[in-house]
Amino acid sequence: MEYDVCVIGGLGRAGLPLSVVFAERGHRVLIYDKNEKAAEVVRAGQMPFMEDDGEEYLKRALQADRLHVTSNVADIARAEILTVVIGTPVDDHLNPKLELIMAFLEEITPHVRDGQIILMRSTVFPGTTQLVKEFFERQGRKVKVTFCPERIAEGKAFHELFSLPQIISGFDEDSIDRMRVLFAPLGCEVVRLDPMEAELGKLFTNVWRYCQFAISNQFYMIANAYNLDFYKIYEGITHNYPRISGMARPGFAAGPCLFKDTLQLAAFNNNVFGLGYAAMTTNEGLPNHVVDRLKLRMNLKEKNIGILGMAFKGNSDDRRGSLSYKLRRILKWEAREVLCTDVYVHEDDFLPLEEVLRRSEVLILATPHKEYRDLQLDGKLLVDVWNFYGKGGLIGV
Ligand SMILES: NC(=O)c1ccc[n+]([C@@H]2O[C@H](COP(=O)([O-])OP(=O)(O)OC[C@H]3O[C@@H](n4cnc5c(N)ncnc54)[C@H](O)[C@@H]3O)[C@@H](O)[C@H]2O)c1
Structure with a gap:
């Protein structure tokens, strides 16, 4: 042929x-x-x-x-x-x-x-x-x-x-x-x-990863609730302790595959998949958690919030399933204004990075693109769930 x-x-x-x-x-x-x-x-x-x-x-x-x-x-x-x-x-x-x-x-x-x-x-x-x-x-x-x-x-x-x-x-x-x-x-x-076996194995692979992110996100939220920095604990418990060395780091776990494939596995098992559902609500609940923590700290109705990164993961131009959009939707209810920017994803209502930095009182790093490494924040509050800047991830109140 x-x-x-x-x-x-x-x-x-x-x-x-x-x-x-x-x-x-x-x-x-x-x-x-x-x-x-x-x-x-x-x-x-x-x-x-x-x-x-x-x-x-x-x-x-x-x-x-x-x-x-x-x-x-x-x-x-x-x-x-x-x-x-x-x-x-x-x-x-x-x-x-x-x-x-x-x-x-x-x-x-x-x-x-x-x-x-x-x-x-x-x-x-x-x-x-x-x-x-x-x-x-x-x-x-x-x-x-x-x-x-x-x-x-x-x-x-x-x-x-x-x-x-x-x-x-x-x-x-x-x-x-x-x-x-x-x-x-x-x-x-x-x-x-x-x-x-291969079909199920592919789903197991993605769902295992999704659950790994979920447990770390859950730990992150627990630590935050007690005003503790998860990353300090993370560094402590993973140091020279091989049994936990593969522990995922917290972050907005999303994209076109992991969530969808967790649903496929749940559907395959006649919806008997408590762990999978828990992972979904945990990962999908992280944007809500971030906003709730900020609300405990300030009156968001008086603040402009900047979202840095709309792609579903760092250094990517793929917006499918991105939790940045969920974060934006929640904040549209809660904040005075929500300003979005991305290095690689372009939409009509996104703004240049400089404008978002200048006009926002609070910044949320939703997607850790490498271009955000050296930002001039002028003392503004930055929420860094990923610990991208190495200063911890606590959203303290
Ligand atoms: N994106 C990844 O990194 C990745 C990794 C592993 C597995 N997968 C799996 O691969 C599959 C595809 O995912 P994707 O991310 O590449 O999706 P995608 O939407 O990027 O690509 C699908 C392509 O199929 C084309 N298409 C759709 N229906 C068609 C049809 N009837 N005839 C001809 N072309 C058609 C679309 O135009 C598109 O270009 C999914 O099952 C996904 O879960 C994706």
Whole structure:
């Protein structure tokens, strides 16, 4: 066939780095994605979002003429392996939108050819890979279905795709062998699981991380309530004490994956997931806690509050799921004015950093972008949940 692999959803945050490294390491890659604006940007050799070293890798892949982009679904017929990395959101009832996967399958079916492998790469509700297999069997199509979850962290994709072990799963030895061949040029270790194990394992990975953030955020809030600086305690208890050395640091734990995947796991376990729900309310409650602490200290109705950073994590331009927006919403009720700024996320009502610094009486570091390292605060109160400035995180009253 003309292409070794077609990455469907290949212009997204997970799909594009994968497409680029496949091409850079020798595969002939076709990206199929509906986002025509991003397609133009990528064809011109630019990344549509921030990703360390992304542009260099992308340019190399394009120069080698091994990476092409299409927005015509019929083109998926031209590749041996169809890698699916479309978004997998939850619905208004906090359940995975399975109908989205079903609609997607209906959409691609006329263009799927016998002999192709459908590689599911999105983070899916456990059982989805089996469901996709059965869908094509019902259609009388002779395709194989595998699941190899994406496990990169945004921003580190072009390092982690070569270093993280790759989990592969499938229903027969032939498709497993083909997954080994596909991922071999990345030079990473390969770990084999069954599809359901791999689906569940991917959710466990994200939810474990989310719960780690939650326990640290809970500790942070407890320390604050007693007017103690969590970070002083943290430094003390982690010093030369290996059993706790992996303890997460507090912060606004958010983004497009961790919360959503905790909901997917809860839905999978028939909503019996007390620990997961506790993690969600704890992490989502941190902005409320910050505002409550400030209210104990001052009359917010008389204050302008500046929010530094609207992306969901530092040095990123991804605003999806960011708790900065929740913080802004709460403060709009409570404060005289809320002034927002970000280095990489741009919206009409965001202000330049200098203006936010000048006009705010209180500043909240919501996203620790490196550009905020050397701010001139002129003695203004700065809330630093992250301890970015090394002066502790206490919001004292
Ligand atoms: N972002 C990450 O770092 C990351 C890491 C690991 C796993 N994941 C998982 O990967 C999946 C994708 O996440 P993302 O962050 O890349 O999302 P994204 O929204 O950035 O990318 C999805 C892409 O799919 C395209 N798309 C959607 N529906 C399509 C369709 N029917 N046909 C063709 N193209 C379509 C969109 O245009 C978009 O470019 C999710 O399941 C997510 O949980 C993401």
